Every structure is written in structure tokens, then in C-alpha cells.
Amino acid sequence: MTTCPACGSELDEELDKCPYCGFVFKPNAEKDEPTEKGQTDSQSTEDSQGGQVRDASGATEAPPEHASEIDLSSQLRAMKSKIDQLSRDTPDMERQPDSPEEPVAEPAEVADVVEPEAESPEPEEMEEPPPPDNEVEEVEPVVEAPDDSEHLIQPEAPEMLTEEIGEEISEEAEEYEEVGVEEQRSLSEQSLEDLGLTYDEARTVRYPERYAQKIRPAQVKTRKGRGKQAAAVIVSIILIMVAWQMLFGFPFWPESEKIIPVVDGQFEDWAEVVSYGTLWLSDNTDNNFQASAVQLYENDLHWYFAMGEDLFRTASQLTSYSLLIDSDGSQTSGYSLTEDFGADLMITISGSGGNKVTNELSRFTSSDRHNWSAWTVIDSQLDVAVVDNKAETCFSLPDAGASYSLSAMRFVSVAYDGISKTSATPFFSLDPGVLVIAQSSLISSDGTVNMSQGEEILELRLRYFGQAFDIDSIAPLIKGASMSGHLSASEQTLEQHPSGLTLSVIVDTSSLASGTLIQTELTPSMVDSDFPTVMVIGNRAVGYVSDIPSWISIDGVFGDWTNISEDNDTAQIKNPNVDISAISLETNSTDICIFAGVEGTILKGELIPEGRMVMGSSGPVLIPDLPPRVTGWDMLRVYVDTDPAGTSGAESPVNYSDITPDFKLEVYGRNGQIEQQKLFMWADDEWNELINPDISIALDASSFELRISAVDIGNPSNISVMIQMEDWLGVRDFSSELP
Structure with missing residues (x-):
């Protein structure tokens, strides 16, 4: 083996011409002949350190101008061969199919080109290398610096390239765009380090600027094509997400920007969450909500609220804060808070004297939708943080996924103490507004x-x-x-x-x-x-x-009642919703018509019929003790005595009247809505309910009017009537006897 003095490639000794750089070896006899200046070729040596050509006196000699032209093509091919070799040696990369052409030798080391210090004779002109027999797919050229050199350069095209070489480079540049970019990117970092380059440096080894111009249109076209493909993928993903949201009611992709709340008493994680204040105000301003909000993450429901004053301020009276949850949006299941809100789950946090006493999660477990007593505690150890007037808690929804509807799920926050009016937020959902x-x-x-x-x-x-x-x-x-x-x-x-x-x-x-x-x-x-x-x-x-009917019509218009009298009480009634203020009675041969008004709201009832809780020696005590079934309904009751002069009928409901009622009408309701009505007749020393009586009732905010068919009560010729109003806790008021 021998080494080419021009490019450094290892060659067989019998070769008289380097196949890579085109250098022609002289016969041994010619090698010792003197040059024009008296030098011999054996006196010209290549500086292995700097890659410079020196004469016998040590002066540097510049290579001929056309030598750069020859070196550029050979170096490109040599570097392509090196990259191909690295590609075969690098695992886990995408490789192009192997070219059928013969292997290419190791690339030549590129020598630094320096200007000569003294005038030197030009060496004999070297011949250009022949073009390869088969076309080789070119890749982005990478220059390998010799291990013992500190110099790393990029090949530059000289000013006087021949047209033939320029066309060859242009063709190589086009193939570089199609193949070379992806293959170059597939090189591992270790392979690039073997070349003495980092990845970023390798990317900068490009064709000369004027030839690189021919590459850019193809690069732009390729990027545009990829951009269109990326845009199509993005649009498809968006359409899938929208369809998923519409079909299932919850997002296809979680909102990663949201901050999951932590029950730590800091409350900063609620700053950007939409909250709701009080809709139904309490007469105790401490119990009115400044804010209430919920967040749902996976199966965990978070609740936050802030009140007007510090929580649990009263010394012995328990104040409770509850979140009622309609988990499925159904009007036929859960506790009937209103006619269109059925609560299935409830969180309750109670306390007094500045201390939290209870924190519970309850489930409604009855088919009797009006029975508040049917709540069953399923978790009494909720994680709760209370700081001044704010609190937050979290719990996992029981039986995850069972009959829950994220799109239909609704909430309402309430505060109550058993004495003042209950405050409540509007009904709200997971979607704000x-x-x-x-x-x-x-x-x-x-x-x-x-x-x-x-x-x-x-x-x-x-x-x-x-x-x-x-x-x-x-x-x-x-x-x-x-x-x-x-x-x-x-x-x-x-x-x-x-x-x-x-x-x-x-x-x-x-x-x-x-x-x-x-x-x-x-x-x-x-x-x-x-x-x-x-x-x-x-x-x-x-x-x-213009005009009202001449006879009483049960329609909620009370202008046809012309004979209304005031009802004055000897004692003050604590609840204005049951404090009777006006009464009237009208009869004819077919109907018994009765009117009454109250100081407050007729059939107001109670949203949260929890009663008053006080702290006893062993814990909270309910005052008064409520019956097994609690509905929160207010009631109006009408007693009718069809034989005022006789002694038949039930005992008088009050000790200051001689009325002995033979019939009793009971009407129950809440939120101004009638929930139930029944007509009873006294017989055999007890009240017996009549089936399908002919009764009409109409209400406005503070008054009611009703009609009882005379046939249902025996067509009496003379009657007396007494009206009773009673709230869900038993506070009551009786009217005077009519007429």
C-alpha cells in the first residue's frame, strides 16, 4: 500500500493515478529530476501538521489554482462515502436502499490552503478525476478534521469553476434536498462526534452560497407540504374533540392549564374560578354567601365558599353550610328541593364557637322525595380547611360513573342555623353562568x-x-x-x-x-x-x-272578594308566613268559597328543614325533636262546621271557640307551590279522608282562595269556618270564626 501525496488516500502500489483526486504518479526515474529552480520532487514534502506544501528550503508553496477545483469534487464524494459508512454503522436509523455502486474509500483529509511566502515554481498540472460510472445519491457533506489538526474548514468553490463542475454540483445539490437531509438527521450524535462535529456544526456544512440558492425552493416546497399535512391533522383532531364534547357532554382532552385545588386553606387556586353569591338572602347577614364555587377533576369534587363574616361565630348555636348536588339532572329522583331540582348528594359542614363540629357527605336514600329525614351519612371524615370566613373541601363521588351526568349536574349552596332565614345561591352547573x-x-x-x-x-x-x-x-x-x-x-x-x-x-x-x-x-x-x-x-x-266577574272565581284574582275582614291577634306570631292578616267567606247553593291572606309568604316552607341545633355536653342537640318524616312544608287548614248549633263533630282546635268541625281541608306546600291537598270528614271519632273531592285552590304571593263543592260536605244550609296556618316547625295562627 502507498499514500497519495495529494489527498492522503491509501492506494495500491501498482496504481499510477489516484482515483479520488486524479493525481498522476511519476515514474521513479522522474522523481529525482530537478525542477526549474534546481529542486527535486523528493525535496518537496507535505507538512502533516498544517497540510502545507513546502520546498527544500522550507518555503511554502501554494497549490495550483485548478487544484482546488479538482479537490472540491473529490472531497464531496469522499465525504459522501464517509457518511454512508457511518449510516451503516449507526443503529436505529432510517436508511435509504444501498446503492449498487462499488464502495468508496475513506475521504481525504482537507489541507489548509495558505498563500506562499516566496515565489515558487508551479508543480506539474494534475488531471481531473473521471466522473463515476454510476450515479450516487448525495447527502449533506460533512468535513472530517484530522486528529492532529486544529483546523476545520468548509469547502468553498473558487471563483473560476468550470461549467461542467458547476452543473455536477447543482445536480448533487438537488439530490441532497431529496435524500440527504433525512439521512443526515438520522445520524447519531456519537457518529457526528467521530467526525469531530456537533450536530449543529454538521448542519452548517453546506454547499457554497451561490449553489445553495438552487436548494432553497425545494426546501420551501417541502416545508409547505409538511405544513399542510400538519394543519390537516390539527383540524381533524379539533373536529374529533368537538364531536366528543357534543356526544358525551365532557371534554375529549383534559384542560391541562387548570390548577387542581388543594385543600390547604390557601384559596389561591380558586381565584380564576367562576363563583356565585346569594340569591335568596337571609335576615342574618353573616349567613349570606359572598362566593361559592365547585370544580370537578376526574372523580373528585371540590367545593369552596366565602361568607360575610367568620364562620361558626355563635357560641352555642350551630351554623351549617351545605352543598346540594343534583347528580343526574332528573326531576324524578333525589330530594325535591324544588319542583325541578332533585338532590342526590349533600356535603354539610357545621360548627359553633369558631370551631368546626361536623363535616359529612350524605346520600338521599328514599323514594319519598319530600322526606328530608331520608338522608344517610356515607362519609364523616371529609378533608376540610376553614380560615376566617372561607372554607374548602373535597370528596370523591361515590360509585363513580353510576347515573352521573356531567352536562346535567347542578349545584346549590345553602347556609342555615334553624333561627334565621336560610340563604341560598342560584342553581349552577359545571359550566359557568x-x-x-x-x-x-x-x-x-x-x-x-x-x-x-x-x-x-x-x-x-x-x-x-x-x-x-x-x-x-x-x-x-x-x-x-x-x-x-x-x-x-x-x-x-x-x-x-x-x-x-x-x-x-x-x-x-x-x-x-x-x-x-x-x-x-x-x-x-x-x-x-x-x-x-x-x-x-x-x-x-x-x-x-275592565271588569271582574260578579261571583267568586278561583283564578288567583282577588278583586272579586268584596267582603274581606282583618284578623287581629292577641299575641304576636313569630313567623310572618303563617300570621293570618285577612279572611273572608262566601257561600251559595253550590259552593263554599274561602279567602285568607298572611303577612309574609303563603306556603313558604323551608328549603332545608334541619331544625335548630345547639351544642350539648355530648354533642349537637336538635331543638325541637323532629318527627321521622320531615318535609319542610307549611300548611293551611280549614275547619268547617256544618251544624253550628249541634254538638256533632270533632273537638274544637282552640279553647276559645265552640266550633266543632265536621270537615277538615288540609293543604301543604313550599316555595309558594301546593304539594298536597286532602279533605277529611269526622266519623266514628276519627278523621276519614274523602276520595277525589271537588276542590279548587289558587295562590298569589301572600293570599289564597279556595272552593269546596257543597255536595261534598252535605249541602249545608248554615256553616261556620275557622282557618289555621302552621309552619313546618309547628308555629301556628288561628283566625276568628266565620261568619
Whole structure:
């Protein structure tokens, strides 16, 4: 073996020409002949350290100008061979199919080119290497520096390249774009280190600038193609996520940006969560919510709330804070908090004297949806943090996935102490934003509506909690007339009126006959909006155009009661909702009609009929002791004595009256809604319920009117009546005897 003096490649001794750089070996006889200056070739040596050519005197000699042209092509091919070798030796890489051409020898070391210090004769011109027989796929060139050299250079094209070499490099550049980039990237870091390069350095070894220009359009085209593919993938993923959300009601991909709350009493992790204040206010301002919020992560439900004052301030009286959960959105299961909210689960945190006493998770376990006593504690060791007026807790949903609906799940936070009014937030869901519409009648107290093209009969007060959304339309139900115009509102309007926006339902009564009955009311289904939750509270509007009927009509219009008397009590009634203020009785041959009004709200009842809890020596004590079935219903009771002069009938309910009732009507309700009504007859020394009696009842906020068929009570010619109102805790008031 011998070494090529031009490129350093190892060659067979019988070769007279280097196949890599084209250097032609002279015969041995010619090697000792002197040059023009009297030097011999044997006196010219290659400096292995600097890669410089020196003469016998030590002066450096520059290589001929065209030698750079020859070296560039040979070096490119040599470097391609080196990279191919590395590719075969590097594991776990994507390789192009092997080329059928013969193996290429190791690349030549690239020598530094230095300007000559003295004038030297040019050596004999070297011939250009012949082009390869087979085309080789080119890759990005990487320069290998010799181990004993500190110099690493990039090959540069000289100013005077021949057109033929320029075209060859252009072709190599095009193949580099198609094949070389991916193969170069597949090289391992260790392989690049073997070349004396880092990956970033290897990426900088490019073709000369003017030839690299021919590469860039192809590179841009390739990147655009990849960008289109990436965009198509992203759009597909988004469509899948949206479809999943619509189909299953919960996100396809978890929101990683959310901070999972930790029960640590810090509360910073609730700063960006939408919260809800009090909708139903308590007369005890300490019990009103400043904020209440929930978060659900996987199967863990987190609850946070903040009150007006520090929690558990009273010394012996227990104050309780509860979160009621309607886990499936069903109106036919769970505790019937309202007619459209059935609570299945409940968290309760109670305490007094600044100390937490209980923290429980309960489940409703009865088919009797009105029995508050059917709650069963399933966990009494919840993780709770209480700091001043704030608290947070967390629990895992029992029986994960069983009948739960994330899209239908709703919540309400309540606070109560058994003495003051219960406070409560609006009903809210996992999606932020609640629209509450309070409706109230604008019809005059006598129940008449004027004839006009624009008569206001119902007021709607809109208020949002948590977050505002668009309202497309509000279409209340109107009977007996038509709306004049339409109602609508927007997100901007609501945000400009955070305390409430008032709208009016206006009807056209100009063409209606006198005495026409008009009714209007609003329900959540009549509101088209983007709010996840819509609540409508309050009472409908009912009235007659111009004139009211001549006889009592049980319709919620009380202007036809012309003989109403006040009811005065000798003792103060603590609960205004059962404090009777007015009464009336009207009869004819077919009907018994009775009217009564209270100081507060008729059949108000109690949302959370928990009773009053005080701390005893051994723990909380309930006062009073409640019966096994607690509903929270208020009750109105009407006693009818069909034989006032006789002695038949039950014993008088009060000791100051001689009434002995023969019939008793009981009506139970809560939130101004009638839940149950029954008519009893006294016989055989007990009350017996009558089946399917003919009874009509109508309510407004503070009054009721009812009718009992005279046939059902024996067509009496003379009767006396007494009215009783009683709340769920037994506080009661009796009216005077009528007539």
C-alpha cells in the first residue's frame, strides 16, 4: 500500500493515478529530476501538521489554482462515502436502499490552503478525476478534521469553476434536498462526534452560497407540504374533540392549564374560578354567601365558599353550610328541593364557637322525595380547611360513573342555623353562568286591566350570576291577549346592569271584550339564551279586562272578594308566613268559597328543614325533636262546621271557640307551590279522608282562595269556618270564626 501525496488516500502500489483526486504518479526515474529552480520532487514534502506544501528550503508553496477545483469534487464524494459508512454503522436509523455502486474509500483529509511566502515554481498540472460510472445519491457533506489538526474548514468553490463542475454540483445539490437531509438527521450524535462535529456544526456544512440558492425552493416546497399535512391533522383532531364534547357532554382532552385545588386553606387556586353569591338572602347577614364555587377533576369534587363574616361565630348555636348536588339532572329522583331540582348528594359542614363540629357527605336514600329525614351519612371524615370566613373541601363521588351526568349536574349552596332565614345561591352547573329572571305582576290589586294597545301586565327582572352570555329571545306565555312587540336582551346590556335589568311584558287589549281573562307567565323553557342555567322565580300575572266577574272565581284574582275582614291577634306570631292578616267567606247553593291572606309568604316552607341545633355536653342537640318524616312544608287548614248549633263533630282546635268541625281541608306546600291537598270528614271519632273531592285552590304571593263543592260536605244550609296556618316547625295562627 502507498499514500497519495495529494489527498492522503491509501492506494495500491501498482496504481499510477489516484482515483479520488486524479493525481498522476511519476515514474521513479522522474522523481529525482530537478525542477526549474534546481529542486527535486523528493525535496518537496507535505507538512502533516498544517497540510502545507513546502520546498527544500522550507518555503511554502501554494497549490495550483485548478487544484482546488479538482479537490472540491473529490472531497464531496469522499465525504459522501464517509457518511454512508457511518449510516451503516449507526443503529436505529432510517436508511435509504444501498446503492449498487462499488464502495468508496475513506475521504481525504482537507489541507489548509495558505498563500506562499516566496515565489515558487508551479508543480506539474494534475488531471481531473473521471466522473463515476454510476450515479450516487448525495447527502449533506460533512468535513472530517484530522486528529492532529486544529483546523476545520468548509469547502468553498473558487471563483473560476468550470461549467461542467458547476452543473455536477447543482445536480448533487438537488439530490441532497431529496435524500440527504433525512439521512443526515438520522445520524447519531456519537457518529457526528467521530467526525469531530456537533450536530449543529454538521448542519452548517453546506454547499457554497451561490449553489445553495438552487436548494432553497425545494426546501420551501417541502416545508409547505409538511405544513399542510400538519394543519390537516390539527383540524381533524379539533373536529374529533368537538364531536366528543357534543356526544358525551365532557371534554375529549383534559384542560391541562387548570390548577387542581388543594385543600390547604390557601384559596389561591380558586381565584380564576367562576363563583356565585346569594340569591335568596337571609335576615342574618353573616349567613349570606359572598362566593361559592365547585370544580370537578376526574372523580373528585371540590367545593369552596366565602361568607360575610367568620364562620361558626355563635357560641352555642350551630351554623351549617351545605352543598346540594343534583347528580343526574332528573326531576324524578333525589330530594325535591324544588319542583325541578332533585338532590342526590349533600356535603354539610357545621360548627359553633369558631370551631368546626361536623363535616359529612350524605346520600338521599328514599323514594319519598319530600322526606328530608331520608338522608344517610356515607362519609364523616371529609378533608376540610376553614380560615376566617372561607372554607374548602373535597370528596370523591361515590360509585363513580353510576347515573352521573356531567352536562346535567347542578349545584346549590345553602347556609342555615334553624333561627334565621336560610340563604341560598342560584342553581349552577359545571359550566359557568346563571341567568335568573324574577317575574311579578303589574296588574292592579283589584285585578283589572285597562283597554289599550300597550298595557304592561308582567315585569321581568333579569340578573346574571357568575358570567354573562347572550340572550336571543324571551317569549312568555300569554293567554287571552297578544304581545305588543317583543322582548330581547344582550350580553352587553346585562353587563351594563349587573344589579338587574327590568323588562316589561306589554299586551294589546284594545280589541278585547270587557271581562276577558288575561294570564301571562314565564318558564325557563321560554328563554332562548347561551346561559347554561336559566332560573325563573316569582308569580304569574292574572287579570280581567275592565271588569271582574260578579261571583267568586278561583283564578288567583282577588278583586272579586268584596267582603274581606282583618284578623287581629292577641299575641304576636313569630313567623310572618303563617300570621293570618285577612279572611273572608262566601257561600251559595253550590259552593263554599274561602279567602285568607298572611303577612309574609303563603306556603313558604323551608328549603332545608334541619331544625335548630345547639351544642350539648355530648354533642349537637336538635331543638325541637323532629318527627321521622320531615318535609319542610307549611300548611293551611280549614275547619268547617256544618251544624253550628249541634254538638256533632270533632273537638274544637282552640279553647276559645265552640266550633266543632265536621270537615277538615288540609293543604301543604313550599316555595309558594301546593304539594298536597286532602279533605277529611269526622266519623266514628276519627278523621276519614274523602276520595277525589271537588276542590279548587289558587295562590298569589301572600293570599289564597279556595272552593269546596257543597255536595261534598252535605249541602249545608248554615256553616261556620275557622282557618289555621302552621309552619313546618309547628308555629301556628288561628283566625276568628266565620261568619
